[in-house]
Amino acid sequence: MEVIELKHPLISHKLAILRDKRTGTKEFREIISELSSFLCYEALRDAKTKEVEIETPITTTKGQMINEDNYAFVPILRAGTGMLDGLIKVMPNAKIGHIGMYRNEETLDPVRYYYKIPNGIEDREVIVLDPMLATGGSGIDAINSLKQSGAKKIKFLCIIAAPEGIKRIQEIHPDVQIYCTSIDEKLNDIGYIVPGLGDAGDRIFGTK
Ligand code: PRP
Numbered sequence: 001m002e003v004i005e006l007k008h009p010l011i012s013h014k015l016a017i018l019r020d021k022r023t024g025t026k027e028f029r030e031i032i033s034e035l036s037s038f039l040c041y042e043a044l045r046d047a048k049t050k051e052v053e054i055e056t057p058i059t060t061t062k063g064q065m066i067n068e069d070n071y072a073f074v075p076i077l078r079a080g081t082g083m084l085d086g087l088i089k090v091m092p093n094a095k096i097g098h099i100g101m102y103r104n105e106e107t108l109d110p111v112r113y114y115y116k117i118p119n120g121i122e123d124r125e126v127i128v129l130d131p132m133l134a135t136g137g138s139g140i141d142a143i144n145s146l147k148q149s150g151a152k153k154i155k156f157l158c159i160i161a162a163p164e165g166i167k168r169i170q171e172i173h174p175d176v177q178i179y180c181t182s183i184d185e186k187l188n189d190i191g192y193i194v195p196g197l198g199d200a201g202d203r204i205f206g207t208k
């Protein structure tokens with residue numbers, strides 16, 4: 001499955017601000033949230049809709065609605081939570097799970113410390129959120145756990161993806177559609193995305 005990379009002048013504009021090291025926490029968070037809403041729109045392009053009858057102030061008509069209950073958003077802590085409000089803004093009734101994970105800075109292996117997902121995950125479309133897809137270790141571990149819990153349809157939303165991480169997810173989980181706003185050049189020798197935006201968690205939460 002090809003990665004879906006959103007291409008739009010407004011997205012390029014927002015990304016340029018996001019990457020700039022002078023951008024402060026407030027603006028950084030706001031842009032992560034905005035870009036996440038755009039990613040959500042794209043990820044729901046194939047959503048099933050049901051016809052409903054509505055009364056407008058003028059007349060009766062038919063509309064199409066999504067069953068929001070069919071969806072679960074699962075941010076990977078901590079940085080993934082920065083994307084969550086952008087999705088909740090457009091799909092306020094989706095269920096939410098959390099997977100706590102951080103990268104061991106030496107080995108770059110993911111270390112899981114929390115896992116809580118909504119009931120009935122096997123019947124929901126699961127949308128995993130993490131702004132950075134670098135080596136792919138965190139994403140793969142999260143997807144493995146979700147599949148072990150019974151999830152059948154999984155999508156992965158990130159702001160920036162490295163070719164190395166994309167390749168690893170595609171090899172191990174070819175059924176998972178990846179969406180991003182940019183496919184960057186490469187990883188550097190300490191596992192950071194180049195040009196990237198630095199440490200997403202630290203920039204969202206102002207921890208450094
Ligand atoms: C970052 C990011 C991803 C992970 C990506 O998290 O948010 O979860 O690294 O790297 P990978 O693809 O090589 O696994 P980090 O470990 O910095 O934790 P944090 O979200 O708590 O800051």
Ligand code: URA
Binds near residue numbers: 132193
């Ligand atoms: N995690 C980040 O926050 N940034 C990177 O560039 C790579 C992993």
